[in-house]
Amino acid sequence: MTRVFITIDPEINTVEVGLKVDLTRIVGGPTAYYNLTQTPDEQRMINLEGALAKGVKLSCDNQQVVLDTKQVDFPILNLEDFKAIYAAPMTSIRWRGRINPAGKDLRFRIMPNLPIGTPIALTFLERQQKRTMTRWIEAGEVSQPFSVRKKVVTINRDLSPTPTEREKDITMVKWLNSAWIYLKLGFVHILPYGSDHILFVLGLFLFSVQLRPLLAQVTCFTFAHTITLALGIIGFLTPPAKVVEPLIAFSIAYIGFENIARAKPNPSRLVIISLFGLVHGLGFAGVLKDVGLPKQEFISALVFFNIGVEFGQIGVLLCAFSILGWFRKWRHFRKAILIPCSAVISVIGTVWAVARVMV
Numbered sequence: 001m002t003r004v005f006i007t008i009d010p011e012i013n014t015v016e017v018g019l020k021v022d023l024t025r026i027v028g029g030p031t032a033y034y035n036l037t038q039t040p041d042e043q044r045m046i047n048l049e050g051a052l053a054k055g056v057k058l059s060c061d062n063q064q065v066v067l068d069t070k071q072v073d074f075p076i077l078n079l080e081d082f083k084a085i086y087a088a089p090m091t092s093i094r095w096r097g098r099i100n101p102a103g104k105d106l107r108f109r110i111m112p113n114l115p116i117g118t119p120i121a122l123t124f125l126e127r128q129q130k131r132t133m134t135r136w137i138e139a140g141e142v143s144q145p146f147s148v149r150k151k152v153v154t155i156n157r158d159l160s161p162t163p164t165e166r167e168k169d170i171t172m173v174k175w176l177n178s179a180w181i182y183l184k185l186g187f188v189h190i191l192p193y194g195s196d197h198i199l200f201v202l203g204l205f206l207f208s209v210q211l212r213p214l215l216a217q218v219t220c221f222t223f224a225h226t227i228t229l230a231l232g233i234i235g236f237l238t239p240p241a242k243v244v245e246p247l248i249a250f251s252i253a254y255i256g257f258e259n260i261a262r263a264k265p266n267p268s269r270l271v272i273i274s275l276f277g278l279v280h281g282l283g284f285a286g287v288l289k290d291v292g293l294p295k296q297e298f299i300s301a302l303v304f305f306n307i308g309v310e311f312g313q314i315g316v317l318l319c320a321f322s323i324l325g326w327f328r329k330w331r332h333f334r335k336a337i338l339i340p341c342s343a344v345i346s347v348i349g350t351v352w353a354v355a356r357v358m359v
C-alpha cells in the first residue's frame with residue numbers, strides 16, 4: 001500500500017511531501033531495485049527522481065508546487081527479500097516546496113502512468129492548528145482540496161439560516177462524506193484488492209453453495225472479524241503484521257484443505273471459521289490504523305468501513321454464485337469443481353503463508 005503524507009506550515013509557507021512506496025515496478029524489477037539500494041549512483045538517482053517528479057503532482061490553487069528532493073531512505077534488505085513473492089520493499093522519499101502566501105487550497109495527484117501500488121492512502125496535516133484529512137485515492141485521481149489555512153465563515157443573519165441550522169447542515173455533509181469514504185474503503189479492501197480475503201470467502205462458498213449453511217459460515221466469519229476489528233482499532237489488540245499476515249494465509253490454506261477432507265457441514269467448522277474471522281479482523285484493523293480514523297466520526301467511520309467489507313464479501317459471493325451456482329445440484333459438483341478449486345486455494349494459501357513467514 002502506498003502512503004503519502006503532506007505537511008503544511010502556513011507560518012513560513014512551506015510544504016513537505018513524504019512518500020512511502022514500493023519502487024519495484026518503477027525501476028524495472030526486484031533485482032534492479034536491490035541494485036539501486038546497494039549502489040545508488042548519481043545517474044540512477046537522477047532517473048528515479050525524474051520519474052517520480054513526473055508522476056507526483058501537488059498544486060496550490062491550481063498552480064503546481066515545485067518540489068525539491070530532500071531525502072531518500074531505501075529499505076535495508078537482501079536480494080532474496082526483494083524477490084520474495086509477497087515482498088513490498090518500501091522506500092521513503094521526502095520533498096519540500098514553497099506555497100504562495102495567499103494560497104488557499106492544496107490538491108494532490110499521482111499520475112496514472114506511474115506504476116505504483118494502489119490504492120493510495122493520503123494524509124494532509126496542517127501544523128499550526130493540527131488539522132488533518134486522510135483520504136484514499138487511486139492513481140490519476142485528484143484529491144479533495146485541503147485548505148492551507150482554516151477558513152472563517154461569516155454569516156449574514158438577515159439572509160442566511162441561523163448558525164445552528166447551518167452548523168447542522170455542515171455537520172451532516174461532513175458525516176455523509178466520511179461515511180461514503182470509509183464505506184468505499186471497506187469495499188475496495190475486499191474487491192478488488194483483498195485477494196487473501198477473497199480466497200477465504202470463496203473457500204466458504206465452495207464448501208456449501210446452499211444458502212443456509214453458507215449463511216451460517218459467513219455470519220460466524222463476519223461476527224468474529226467485527227470484534228477484532230474494533231478491538232484492534234482502539235488499541236486493545238495490536239499483534240504485529242508479521243504474525244497476522246501469515247495466519248491469514250494459513251487460514252486460506254486450511255479452509256481449502258478442509259473443503260477436500262470434509263464432505264458435510266459440522267459445528268466444529270463454524271468454530272474454526274470464527275477463529276479465523278478473529279484473525280482476519282486484525283488484518284482489517286491494520287489497514288484502518290495505517291490510514292487513521294477521524295476522531296469526530298470514529299464510530300461511524302468504523303461502522304461504515306465494516307459495512308463496506310460486508311458489501312465486498314457479498315460481491316464475492318454473488319460473483320461466485322453467478323459462475324458456479326448453476327452447477328450446485330450437479331452430482332459431480334464435488335469431484336469436478338469443489339475439490340480442484342479448493343486444492344488451488346489451499347496451495348495458494350500455503351505459498352503465501354511460507355512467503356510471509358520468510359519476509
